[in-house]
Amino acid sequence: MSIPAILISTIFVNNYVLARFLGICPFLGVSNKMETSAGMGVAVTFVVTLSSIITYFIQKGILDLLGLQYLQTIVFILVIAALVQFVELVLKKISPSLYNALGVYLPLITTNCVVLGVAILNIQEGYDLVRTIFNSLGSSIGFTLALILMAGIREKLEIADIPEVLKGFPIALITAGLMSIAFLGFGGLV
């Protein structure tokens, strides 16, 4: 696949949240406010891209060479957990203002399935380094887009008259379903 096709595919057609069901927990958990969604989106983009590059080199340089592919899951999740901690430390030292803005989201990212999902899918699809980077960028932009759209809708939903039993999570899921129908419209693009 060419690079523009990868970007369009991951942002719109195969949006990781709405079409592939990765990262639903933060999608529903932190999409209450616009600002927090944007902060989470930036933090995820940063971590996903960095972790994909690192896991790419680990896969090609260590696991494939030594025939240890079956250790992929364990190694990747450890790398991601360590990376998140590391990013947190570095941000704290270098840019306290950015740390204050993103700090609370960073620990949550370890258990965000987008990060591990993208890292594994990059290997499964057999992407080279450039495609890995663009695939990671595209998928996290897609995640951010879905998160921000959802936050916009939920801010309005707060004041809407919804049946008591559907308040909160159920209505958020139904909204996500309707958004997902809208995203099906991108189907023919790639």
Add this chain to the structure above:
Amino acid sequence: MKLSKIFRDGIINDNPIFVQLIGMCSTLAVSTNVVNSVAMGAAVIAVLVGSNLVISILRNVIPDKIRIPAFVVVIATFVTIVEMFMKAYAPPIYEALGIFLPLIVVNCIILARAEAFASKNGIVASIVDGIGMGIGYTIALVVLGAIREIFGAGTFLGMQVLPASYQPAGIFIMPPGAFILLGILIGVFNLARRKKSSSKA
């Protein structure tokens, strides 16, 4: 706490999907039919029981500060075992579950049980908790899978159940159907729980 209560809590009062609302990604993704739902449920039960058991045994050994990474390693080990097992004995199901099998590692249910239950309770209670939560998850998955399969393909476990003249509603199999159906099911579950608690009071 009585074991039967722990078990029942996992299935009904603290059902991971309908009440705690965790572990949504895999629930939505693999519940396109009943077979996948059961297979995913079995995988999660195996990992949950294994990780609860080991973490419960090691709960006094693991230092508090590094407990989360330690839990993750234990969980990832069991996920890898289940993954290899499925690849060897059930390749079609391994293919169907795809990326969501390794992603059990980051399924919040398992880490949540490790942190909230297994690291504080004895071995037997932890195993029972793992089985209860796992069955609760599986039930939610199978209900969702059954509805999606019946209306989306007109079949149940691969057998035709609706008349051939029924035009399958493909939307149930597609992602939007999963979101909307789960939203409605949680709403129904809330309604049932509310009825029950108001009739008690």
